[in-house]
Amino acid sequence: MYIVSTSRTGEFAKNMMTSSSMKEVEVERKVFPDGERYFRLLEDLGDREVAVVGNTNIDSDILELSFLLDAAREEHPSKLIAVIPYFGYARQHMIYKKGEAISAKVLIASISEYADEIITIDIHDTSSFRYSKSKCRDFHASASIADYFKEKNIDLVMAPDDGAFFRAKEVADILGCKSGFMNKKRIDATTVEYNMDHLDASGMRVLLVDDIISTGGTILRSMEIIKNSGASAVFVSATHGLFINDSARKIAAECAELVVTDTIKSSYSKINVSRKLSDFI
Ligand code: R5P
Numbered sequence: 001m002y003i004v005s006t007s008r009t010g011e012f013a014k015n016m017m018t019s020s021s022m023k024e025v026e027v028e029r030k031v032f033p034d035g036e037r038y039f040r041l042l043e044d045l046g047d048r049e050v051a052v053v054g055n056t057n058i059d060s061d062i063l064e065l066s067f068l069l070d071a072a073r074e075e076h077p078s079k080l081i082a083v084i085p086y087f088g089y090a091r092q093h094m095i096y097k098k099g100e101a102i103s104a105k106v107l108i109a110s111i112s113e114y115a116d117e118i119i120t121i122d123i124h125d126t127s128s129f130r131y132s133k134s135k136c137r138d139f140h141a142s143a144s145i146a147d148y149f150k151e152k153n154i155d156l157v158m159a160p161d162d163g164a165f166f167r168a169k170e171v172a173d174i175l176g177c178k179s180g181f182m183n184k185k186r187i188d189a190t191t192v193e194y195n196m197d198h199l200d201a202s203g204m205r206v207l208l209v210d211d212i213i214s215t216g217g218t219i220l221r222s223m224e225i226i227k228n229s230g231a232s233a234v235f236v237s238a239t240h241g242l243f244i245n246d247s248a249r250k251i252a253a254e255c256a257e258l259v260v261t262d263t264i265k266s267s268y269s270k271i272n273v274s275r276k277l278s279d280f281i
Contacts, residue, residue, distance in 0.1 A: 006054035015274035045075035057088025069114035082115035086261035090124035104128035112144035142170035149174025
């Protein structure tokens with residue numbers, strides 16, 4: 001398989017190359033004086049299996065991914081796969097208020113114009129897949145997260161809301177411990193309330209797992225409640241660490257350990273899913 005990567009996912013793509021049958025495709029990149037960008041693949045990809053790797057949370061990366069997919073498609077590969085480690089805009093997978101765009105639909109529909117298959121990692125909501133013309137598969141990082149925490153004597157894995165419970169349960173089932181979720185009630189666009197009076201985590205080592213950490217608000221509030229219910233230690237993990245502003249430092253200061261996967265590179269991305277992903281492909 002030939003692997004093409006956007007500029008920002010180069011390290012992830014390199015780590016995906018676990019077998020000698022995988023080859024990195026060099027890309028010529030230029031910026032014209034007016035700021036427009038140019039991409040050219042320096043390899044003959046005709047009749048080859050090709051994977052183009054890129055995240056979709058930064059708008060300029062979306063453009064780069066689209067151009068690289070088009071360049072690969074024009075080479076007439078035998079199969080073209082779009083690998084999206086962090087599928088940004090997935091939280092807008094539906095209309096919450098009249099007049100809104102379904103951002104996830106725009107992205108996935110456009111990518112599926114080029115790719116024969118789309119592979120994501122813990123996309124926020126797989127319902128977006130219904131907008132794709134191509135087959136879509138979501139890789140779960142749960143096994144990798146569980147693997148990282150297997151020596152940490154975790155008693156309980158918690159999700160910050162019911163929508164993320166299946167992730168916590170997947171991790172807990174591998175670790176052989178209990179799982180649960182925070183009972184969250186949305187009051188309005190900016191206010192959420194938690195009803196967790198029943199939670200008793202006395203003396204427990206609790207792992208809090210989510211798909212995304214952005215501003216950190218969700219994790220910080222959940223952590224506070226879990227600590228108040230008597231936990232002896234709280235560990236935090238997520239698949240995608242966006243870490244807006246100072247959120248990583250704030251979370252790390254309040255927990256026993258903060259660790260995320262390598263879909264977005266940071267000093268906290270110590271769980272390697274890139275290698276496992278190549279088996280999944
Ligand atoms: C929302 O449903 C997601 O699963 C995350 O919980 C959310 O995106 C985290 O955002 P923040 O870190 O800004 O609270």
